[in-house]
Amino acid sequence: MAVGSGQTSLNDVRVVVTGLGMVSAAGTGASTAWSLVQEGRTGLRPVQLFDSEPYGGALAGEALHLDRIPGTDRSLQLLSLAADELLDDAGWDVSEADPELGVVLGTSQGAIEDARGIHRDFSRQPYPDSNGGSQDIFERYRPGYGTECLAQRIGAEGPQATVGMVCVSSSVSIIHAVDLLRRGAATRVVAGGFESFSQFVFTGFHCIGALAGGALRPFDDARDGTVLGEGAVLLALETLDLARARGADIYAEVVGGGISADAFHMTAPDPEGRGLERAVRQALQDAGMGPADIDYICAHGTGTVFNDGMECKAFARIFSELAEDGRMPPISGLKSVFGHTLGAAGALDALISVLALRDGVLPPTVAHDSPIADWDFVPGQGRKADKRLEVALSTNSAFGGNNSALVLRTIGEGVSP
Amino acid sequence: MTAKTLRVVVTGVGLASALGVGRDVLRGGLEHGASCLLELDERLARVPPGAGGVLDLPRKEFRNYFDTRILRLSTMTRQTMLSCIAAGDLLADAGCPPNGTEYTDRGAYLGSFIVPPDFAKQVKAVRILAHRPDGEDTGYVLDDARLDEAMKMASAFDFLRALPNMPSAHLSIQAGYQGPTCTYLGSDSSGLQAMGMAVGAIQSGLATAMIAGGAFFPFQEVHLAWQEARGLWADAGPVGERVRPYAEGRTGTLPGEGAALVYFEEREAALARGATILAEVIGFGQRFITPGGSEELEVRADTLKAALPEGAPDWIGALGLGHPEIDALEAQAYTQAFGDSLSQSGLVTLVPQIGYCGPAAGPLNLVAALLAASGQVAPRRFNVSSDEDCSVLAEAMGRSGRTGAGSVVLGSSFSLDGVHAALALRVGG
Numbered sequence: 082m083a084v085g086s087g088q089t090s091l092n093d094v095r096v097v098v099t100g101l102g103m104v105s106a107a108g109t110g111a112s113t114a115w116s117l118v119q120e121g122r123t124g125l126r127p128v129q130l131f132d133s134e135p136y137g138g139a140l141a142g143e144a145l146h147l148d149r150i151p152g153t154d155r156s157l158q159l160l161s162l163a164a165d166e167l168l169d170d171a172g173w174d175v176s177e178a179d180p181e182l183g184v185v186l187g188t189s190q191g192a193i194e195d196a197r198g199i200h201r202d203f204s205r206q207p208y209p210d211s212n213g214g215s216q217d218i219f220e221r222y223r224p225g226y227g228t229e230c231l232a233q234r235i236g237a238e239g240p241q242a243t244v245g246m247v248c249v250s251s252s253v254s255i256i257h258a259v260d261l262l263r264r265g266a267a268t269r270v271v272a273g274g275f276e277s278f279s280q281f282v283f284t285g286f287h288c289i290g291a292l293a294g295g296a297l298r299p300f301d302d303a304r305d306g307t308v309l310g311e312g313a314v315l316l317a318l319e320t321l322d323l324a325r326a327r328g329a330d331i332y333a334e335v336v337g338g339g340i341s342a343d344a345f346h347m348t349a350p351d352p353e354g355r356g357l358e359r360a361v362r363q364a365l366q367d368a369g370m371g372p373a374d375i376d377y378i379c380a381h382g383t384g385t386v387f388n389d390g391m392e393c394k395a396f397a398r399i400f401s402e403l404a405e406d407g408r409m410p411p412i413s414g415l416k417s418v419f420g421h422t423l424g425a426a427g428a429l430d431a432l433i434s435v436l437a438l439r440d441g442v443l444p445p446t447v448a449h450d451s452p453i454a455d456w457d458f459v460p461g462q463g464r465k466a467d468k469r470l471e472v473a474l475s476t477n478s479a480f481g482g483n484n485s486a487l488v489l490r491t492i493g494e495g496v497s498p
Numbered sequence: 499m500t501a502k503t504l505r506v507v508v509t510g511v512g513l514a515s516a517l518g519v520g521r522d523v524l525r526g527g528l529e530h531g532a533s534c535l536l537e538l539d540e541r542l543a544r545v546p547p548g549a550g551g552v553l554d555l556p557r558k559e560f561r562n563y564f565d566t567r568i569l570r571l572s573t574m575t576r577q578t579m580l581s582c583i584a585a586g587d588l589l590a591d592a593g594c595p596p597n598g599t600e601y602t603d604r605g606a607y608l609g610s611f612i613v614p615p616d617f618a619k620q621v622k623a624v625r626i627l628a629h630r631p632d633g634e635d636t637g638y639v640l641d642d643a644r645l646d647e648a649m650k651m652a653s654a655f656d657f658l659r660a661l662p663n664m665p666s667a668h669l670s671i672q673a674g675y676q677g678p679t680c681t682y683l684g685s686d687s688s689g690l691q692a693m694g695m696a697v698g699a700i701q702s703g704l705a706t707a708m709i710a711g712g713a714f715f716p717f718q719e720v721h722l723a724w725q726e727a728r729g730l731w732a733d734a735g736p737v738g739e740r741v742r743p744y745a746e747g748r749t750g751t752l753p754g755e756g757a758a759l760v761y762f763e764e765r766e767a768a769l770a771r772g773a774t775i776l777a778e779v780i781g782f783g784q785r786f787i788t789p790g791g792s793e794e795l796e797v798r799a800d801t802l803k804a805a806l807p808e809g810a811p812d813w814i815g816a817l818g819l820g821h822p823e824i825d826a827l828e829a830q831a832y833t834q835a836f837g838d839s840l841s842q843s844g845l846v847t848l849v850p851q852i853g854y855c856g857p858a859a860g861p862l863n864l865v866a867a868l869l870a871a872s873g874q875v876a877p878r879r880f881n882v883s884s885d886e887d888c889s890v891l892a893e894a895m896g897r898s899g900r901t902g903a904g905s906v907v908l909g910s911s912f913s914l915d916g917v918h919a920a921l922a923l924r925v926g927g
Contacts, residue, residue: 178793180785180800189662191683222724224611224662224683229915233788238797241786241917242691245610245662245683253680260698266784285657340704342670342679344600347573348658356676359602363704480658481667483679 094263097324097492098332100171100317101432102163102273105419106142106310109162111170114419115436119463121445123418125297125308131280136287140296142310142420143278154192155277155311160227163275163313164234171317172329173269178236183267184228185242185258186315187250187274188424191224193281227275239267245424248381248479249340250274251314252427252487256338258318268323273315273428282423283309289348291385297421299382299414300389300458302451307383310420314428316435331492333435336472337368343482350387350478354395357476357484361399364486370472372400375410375488377443377466379434379475382414383421388478389414393454404456410474411457411466417447427477431487434473438491441470504701505765507927509773511865512588512711514580515756516551516852519563520587524848525869528877533738533851535752538717545722547731549740551754551853552717553580563587564672565596573655576755577610578665580858581713584757585669588709592761593773596673605677605705606669607696608759609688609712609857610662665713677705682857687784687911688712689758690860690919694782696762697921706767711759712857722753728914730854732820741850743818744825751819754853758861765927777868777907778927781805784919798831798918802910805920810836810843812904813871815863817912818847819854828912844900846870846877864909864921872925873903 106124107114117124125140133139150158168175175182220226225243232241240261244254251274258272286292286309293306324331341363343356350356365371380392396412403409415433422429437444443466446458472490513520516534517527527534535551537543560566560579563586571579585606589595658664666681678699682688689712696710716722725731732740732750742748768775783804787797817828832840846866848859855862869875903925910920 180797184786188683220724222720223685223915225685225688225915225917229685229786229917232786232916238785238787238793240784242688242695242784243683243685245681246666246679247661247663250663257680257695260695260702263702264698282657285660288657340605340678340680341602342605342667342676344670344674344676347664347667347671359676479663480661481663482670483663483667 095321096259096262096318096335097321098316098335098435099319099324099329100167100173101332101435102165102167102170102315103312103432104144104159104162105312105422105429106144107419108146110166111432111436115433118415118418118433118444119442121447121462123447125420130278139292140308141278142308142422144311154194154221156188156192156275157221157227157230159277159311159313160231160275163315164231167271167315167317168235173317175235178238180238181268182235182237183239183241183258183261183270184232184237185244185254185270185272186228186231187244187246187254187427188224188227189245189247189250189276190279190282192221192226193277193279231271235271237271246479246483247481248423248426249477249483249485250424250427252431252475252477252485253340255316255335255428255431255487256340256485259335259338262318262320269319271315272318274425275313276311276422276424278309278311293384296448297384297417298448299384299417299446300393300412300453301449302453304384304386304389307385307416308420310422312419312422312425312429314425314432316428316432333438333489334492335487336490337364337370337488339363339367339486341484343484345482348480350391350482352387352391354391356482357392357395357478358399360484360486361395361474361476364488368488370488372403374472375474376468376470377434377437377473378410378412379430379444379473380412380414381477382416382446384416389453392476409456411443411459413444413446413459415444427485430475430477431489434475434489438470438473438489441466506697506700506762506779507765507768507775508760508777508923509763509768509775510588510592510761512584512591512759513862513865514553514584514587515855515862516553516754519555519583521591521869524866525875527851528846528866528875535737535853537737542717542719542722545719546726547752549737550717550752553755555583569668569672573659574668575659575664575715577713577715578659578668580715580755580757581608581665582668582672584713584759585672585709588759588761589673598674600674600676602676603705604673604675604707605679605699606666606673606675606709607680607682607692607699608666608669608710609682609692610665611683611686611688611714611856669709673709675709685913685915685917686856687860687913687917687919689857690909690911690921691784693760693861693921694784694919697779697782700762700764707761707763709759710762711757711861713757714856714858715755716753716856717755725753730821741820743820743847743850744829748820748822748825750821751849751854754855756852756855756858756862758858758865760861760865775927776872777923777925779921780924781922782920787916789914789916795827795830795834798827798912799834801918802831802835802908802920806906806908806922810839811906811908811922812843812900813867813907814843814845815867815907815909816845816847817859817863817910818849820849824912824914831912842900844870844904860909860911860919864907867907867909868923868925871904871907876901
């Protein structure tokens with residue numbers, strides 16, 4: 082890709098979503114997850130992977146419908162199943178290698194089960210007895226392994242990257258994928274993320290006091306922490322021109338993205354939410370839109386005191402005029418359904434937003450009784466929107482002060498395939 | 499994102515490796531030719547290769563590069579620390595030292611290769627649990643139940659500092675940069691990938707300046723064992739002579755830690771602040787191919803041509819691992835991409851001196867090539883006893899290659915996992 086010359090307007094290239102794939106605590110399949118969301122039910126259950134009693138007990142969003150396969154890392158199992166659905170849904174021809182097909186995935190910990198096993202072996206006995214002669218396990222241990230597996234499977238010989246940005250990993254991966262498409266580095270990209278539930282991360286969240294004592298309650302006065310989940314969520318992104326040429330069904334268009342850093346503190350978010358505000362404003366500018374264009378907000382909503390408070394402060398400034406007029410867009414947080422899926426969380430929020438736009442249904446905030454702001458957090462069950470849902474904003478934030486925002490919209494009149 | 503065509507320039511470099519910190523030590527190292535590879539201590543020596551390149555910088559000197567009151571060492575992994583040292587060097591070199599100002603239009607993209615997760619402290623906790631009252635450390639023989647018990651002893655910082663985004667998050671705090679920030683993990687090419695994506699961020703109007711590059715810390719038992727299983731390490735011999743890029747007798751490489759960062763700026767913004775422009779970005783390519791397949795060479799060559807379609811560069815910042823097959827394939831890719839014009843090119847790799855620095859290797863070698871092309875250094879090839887000895891390269895670019903200054907620089911990274919990236923620069927701007 083030559084840079085610095087002959088470049089056309091980046092926004093001349095429109096990027097659309099033509100396929101979805103998802104595995105989560107709700108089950109396998111995007112439609113299964115969407116049903117659970119609309120019904121206002123939760124996929125959170127007591128931890129099954131290990132004994133959580135020494136931690137005081139906890140819930141988790143484990144994909145309990147899947148058997149654990151000995152010798153196969155859980156995160157890769159999740160990713161493979163999501164890819165199955167994605168390829169079927171997108172209808173992509175992946176029979177031949179394609180240098181214009183890319184893969185950009187986010188993950189926080191990658192193949193963590195394998196990693197733990199390897200370290201356990203090393204803790205038991207010194208090298209070389211600890212090696213076990215298994216190069217395969219070492220290979221899976223690499224953070225980019227899952228991305229490579231998917232790229233190999235679909236013959237994606239274009240750009241490939243693994244984004245390690247914890248809770249914003251997969252939303253940033255979508256933004257990078259859109260940039261690759263706009264810049265002509267690819268015509269199709271699989272974007273998203275994957276993460277398995279693990280004792281390592283659970284222990285970490287336990288250490289920092291971020292786990293909920295019971296239910297995860299996004300944007301609720303009684304919120305006291307988050308619940309970890311697992312999943313793999315993938316979106317098939319391609320140029321509108323290509324999608325139209327092949328007669329693809331189009332879910333939505335990705336019209337804007339924003340990434341920012343708080344540059345504030347290693348763990349705590351900027352309590353005023355200024356970093357998130359910048360990401361949102363950047364995404365709106367990228368989309369050529371303003372706050373009044375947003376019909377629905379799918380917020381990060383971890384259920385922690387700091388995150389949800391910070392998010393509300395950011396939204397209050399961005400949408401201040403609308404809020405004063407009582408036109409604040411409805412907001413929901415999905416983690417009380419799926420748990421916090423970390424590296425998959427941003428793509429999960431984007432996927433549900435896409436389905437919300439398709440069906441004109443506002444996703445609910447489950448386990449939400451006492452709102453922390455006088456806004457519509459869509460309590461209870463999903464409901465038909467009062468007006469046509471055309472534009473959704475999906476936001477995420479991470480430890481380290483990283484923020485992301487995506488603007489998605491229904492495909493406009495006159496550009497249907 | 500803007501519709502304008504934006505030119506992106508390089509206005510600073512920041513380096514940390516076994517050679518030391520900064521451009522001057524790199525230049526001196528390239529010219530004087532000393533290898534900084536050493537035998538590792540007893541703890542790491544039990545896993546091959548037992549040698550590598552380590553930055554020897556006293557902790558008290560860290561404060562020369564970042565504010566240790568804000569960025570606490572207790573919250574850093576070694577590669578986060580390396581990236582912060584390189585960033586301090588970079589910001590000074592670019593004339594943009596941190597001054598408390600917050601910049602919403604500047605960001606940081608970094609390639610790293612964090613081993614997920616960093617269990618080192620947990621393993622240490624296990625050993626503490628196994629410590630007997632009589633003082634004898636039972637070491638590594640434990641059961642799973644005790645490992646779980648030990649994991650619960652981990653502190654919050656053990657977890658947080660192992661998060662993959664921490665290297666770039668620290669950079670954003672260090673510099674006060676609140677624009678786009680990202681850590682790429684995928685492969686050994688992720689440093690050059692981060693640089694290419696950072697250029698894109700500027701051209702897309704997301705930022706006016708970006709810190710970009712790679713950081714790497716390989717000295718962890720599991721990582722060393724994995725690369726040993728891959729057959730990457732060089733055979734035994736005098737440490738300083740083990741890594742012999744492109745030489746007939748090459749047997750493999752040695753690990754090294756390091757970080758290399760570049761300061762990218764939108765050209766008009768750089769000119770407006772009176773910055774010294776070192777180079778201008780002229781191309782970037784990235785591709786993936788399953789390693790070992792019949793099309794691997796073609797894809798590698800295509801990656802190079804994507805970055806530089808108009809013929810051979812004057813200087814190549816090459817991978818140059820010293821590995822029998824990898825070096826041969828790399829040299830073939832240069833030949834396939836640039837043909838006869840390659841005979842006018844010079845090639846530089848730091849691997850024989852500082853070890854293989856993973857995601858930082860591409861950026862490190864790119865900077866070395868930039869220094870060579872701009873006449874700041876005349877690097878010599880290491881551990882190659884004669885022109886004849888270097889046959890794999892002689893076929894590609896003549897016996898000696900360019901030794902003087904030039905104009906066009908190409909940095910390339912041929913990752914063992916199939917992700918390839920290349921970035922092209924033109925000296926000056």
